[in-house]
Amino acid sequence: MDTDVLVVGAGPTGMTVANELLLAGVRTVLADRLPERSALSRAGGVQSRTLETLDQRGLLDPLLAAGDYPVGTSHFAGLPLPLPTAPRVDPEPDTAAFRPRQPWRSVPQVDLEAYLEEHLAAQGLRIRRDHELVALRQDEDGVTADFADGRTLRARYLVGADGGHSTVRSLLKDEFPGRPGTLTTVAADVRLSGVEGLATHHRSPDGHWAGIFPLGTDGQGRPLRRLAMGGPGRSLPRDVPVTEAELRDGLRAVFGERVQLLELCHARRITNVARQVASYRHGRVFLAGDAAHVHLPLGAQGMNGGIQDAFNLGWKLGAAVRGWAPDGLLDSYHTERHRAGTLVLRNIQAQGLLMDWAGAGDPDVTATREVFAELAELPDVRRHLGGLMSGTAIRYPMPDTAAHPFLGLSVPDLDVLDLDVPDLDLGPARLYELLRSGRGVLLDPQDALAEAAAPWADRVDRTGWGAATAPLLIRPDGYVCWAGAADAPETLRSALTHWFGAPTGR
Template sequence: MDTDVLIVGAGPTGMTLANEFLMTGVSTVLVDKLPQRSDLSKAGGVQSRTLEGLDQRGLLEPLLATGDHPVTTGHFAGVPLPHDPDRHRLPWRAVPQVVIEGFFEQHLAARGLHARRNHELVGLVQDDDQVTATFANGATVRSRYLVAADGAHSTVRSLLRAAFPGQPGTLTIIAADVRLEGADPSTSHTWNEDGHWAALFPLGTDPQGRPLRRLVLGGPGRSLPREIPVTKDEIRHGLSTVFGSRVQLSELRYARRITNASRQVEHYRHGRVFLAGDAAHVHLPLGAQGMNTGIQDAFNLGWKLAAAVHGWAPENLLDTYHAERHPAGAAALRNVRAQSLLMDWAGTRDPEVLAARETFRALAQLPDVQNHLADLMSGMAIRYPMPGTGLHPLVGRPAPDLDLGPVRVHELLRSGRGILLDPADTHAKVADSWSDRVDRAGQGADTEPMLIRPDGYVCWAGTDNPEPALAHWFGEPR
């Protein structure tokens, strides 16, 4: 073997996964077909659950220290979803994808892992023991496992001939990074009577401290073929149509056309090859869910592949990646489709769509509805399927960030190991049998006993014996 894991694609998903492997001592090769990192911002927001995951790896504070990344709000179909600190510890942040990629590139390089650029995958063969990948530049890499994080047009997915069912793109809209004059900072989504609309999201500031925005434009006549370049005049006309003369374009940094295609692979695992991020699911970029869902794929898969490499993974642990993340990806696709309908992306002004939208806006003011939507868009609504019946309400959900006295739960998870919270100090003997992969903590703390996986999800809680859960998720006792 040349390496334990080969990661194809050095975007947010691939680099998050590479960091997981570095932390757990798994040898890793990270490749990308591009000669250098993209300077396109692409996604622009980081949701609460992703921020928690970064915090659980000690990466959040250094990431936010890279520049001005203001707190922002999520939305569902253009209806703002204010942050509730009693429900979500960390509010959304405006951190462009280009910043996240640059941060991870430096973080990985400081630890000795550099992406191998100009590596275009052209061949892939696997057997019972390894995966052999060949590249257009003549390189060959043999690995125990391979992860495809190579985007919506994944070469790995094509070489696997993996089914990618769903809805093809039927229209395009414009997404651009801009600097504007006259735009209200509180403005997010605006529609006019003719069906033209604009959405504005913060992207921090430029080196001169001037605010940057992500601008999205749609409506009648806006849907043009993806290959047609977006011009400044087209952006100016779109702004004028929606805002009149009060909002002016000062600078256009980049613009592209995006489609409403919605697809998901049938299987996230193909033997020793795993699909993650946009290689596994694509949809309209609403709420940065593509990037955030991909990063969560990486957090879920990383510790499981590390367990397999180190030899303690229980049977079927790797299969739980598909069992847990495929439904999460499908849920993202469903809510994006619902949002695109309610937002009338095509600008049809269909009376039935408008009536549904007004009804939805009224419902979205109800606290319970708003909480549900905020959980959905923040990534906090996910509850992974877990074995057993009558499960504790915490099981399958993100672990609460409890104060354990000298430390908090998110700080304990920076080890990349499992955590057994044992407030009554009754499980020392059991925990000792898994002490090479699970840390025991929380003795004397005011909390319930619980077992937390390395990805920050609770897999056991309550007063019964934790030994079956330890064996199920962390393998045979040593």
């Protein structure tokens, strides 16, 4: 083998998988066909769960310190409703102990990619650029990958994180069910005047609409915006260039003379294509990110979903390479992330319909949107939607479904007061800091589970904390996989075996 894992595609998904694999101590090659990082402007919104993920790897504070990334306002189908980014589970257990969730942030994808690439380079992983995968073959022991320039590489596993037009997916001949795009809309990076104090979404009585989101600043510190717009007659073929005149016309249709275009930096047309692969795993080959699902970037869920795929897959592949993955662990990647992807596609398709973005003015759609806007005033509905789109309400199926409300959910952060972790300074710390090792964490507040957990001590760190709450077992990706009573070590052992493999002694 030339390497343990070959990751094809160095977008946000591929770089996150690579980071997880490095953390697990796995030999990794990250290859991309581009000679340099893409400067194409795409994502602008980073969701709560992704920010938590970065925090769980020590990557959030340095990112936020490096740029001006304001807290954004989320939306559903362009409806002007402030979605809570901090959904809680119901009933709320021990809430006093937990820190609030991270709010949605406006971080341009180009900044995030540059940051992740720098972080990987600091750990010695340089992206192999000019490496275009053109063929792959897999056998019992590994995968052989051929690149366009004739180079070949053999790895134990391959991750296809090569985007919406994935070569890996085509080579696997995987089904890509869904539907093609039927409409386009404009997404442009612009400088605007007259937007101060404006809400995010606007619609004119005759069906023209515009969404305006913060997108960081340009080289001279001036605010950039992402402008999305559509309406009657505005769905043009993708290859028709977007012009300044078109943007000015669209702004006028919605805002009159109030909002003016100062500069057009970049623009493209995007479609409402909606597809998801039938299987995220094909033997030793895995699909992640846009390679596995494509849809409109409504509500900032594409890059965020890809990063969550990567975070889910990384530790499992690491466990397989390191030899401790229990049966079914690699398959759980498909089970967990395919379901999560389906929920994203579903809400995006519903949003596309409710937005009536072609401005067709169908009175039934208008009536549905109005009913929906009323529903969205209800706190429970807001909480449901907020959890869905921020990624914090994803609940993975867990073998023991009877227990705690957090079971299967991403754990919120909390202060850990009492550490029992080798090589860490003793003293106050946060749970998310403990997760930075990339290992599992057992919160054992009554200090009663040391003996039960000892045979997994090479894979799971045990710790106590000051708040009185049930003991929780947390996977390396931050999901609660056991919640029980301190006097029930048997169920803990069975959860440890299920997620962390056979006990190996003390």
